[in-house]
Amino acid sequence: GAGVSQSPRYKVAKRGQDVALRCDPISGHVSLFWYQQALGQGPEFLTYFQNEAQLDKSGLPSDRFFAERPEGSVSTLKIQRTQQEDSAVYLCASSLVSGINYEQYFGPGTRLTVT
């Protein structure tokens, strides 16, 4: 079946613009995660959904960041009033929570550049 898909793959925004990044997880995957990866760094956790419930948003760097997953499938990460420090790759992962299997599978990412 299809893997995790993300769109757009690349986004250039002027400082102050709002952006919306979309993630379509693997069908049937209950858990969905957003991560931010800066160049040369490991990914950093942003937020986590189980179905439509946002159970952990402790990693969101500011109140300009907002994520939703209203029907428990597709998720959108929104960044308001973008700043240059928001430039990074935004990764979405999904996971089928089954027993002890918590393997996360990643989409291709969205590379955001704020100018």
Added chain:
Amino acid sequence: QKEVEQNSGPLSVPEGAIASLNCTYSDRVSQSFFWYRQYSGKSPELIMSIYSNGDKEDGRFTAQLNKASQYVSLLIRDSQPSDSATYLCAVSPRGAGNNRKLIWGLGTSLAVNP
């Protein structure tokens, strides 16, 4: 101290050799451990998962976990130039409910020389 630590490398090995990648973690109650491979400009790709002490083998890859020493490693046998990538260690701490967010190391860059 970072929660998950890896030697940044680069680790350089000749083709056909064994590459050994190491990772230590600070949270003693961590439950799940993963190795991901990331090519430049691409997203992380799951290589191995390991949940209990000991070795787990999958093809040319072997993951080793020692919870007492808070140490997890990845061995790549018969290394190929196509194995050249950054290898990320990820750890899932014990969290509430089913939250299995991953805590990541910075990655080790591996170069396999023909």
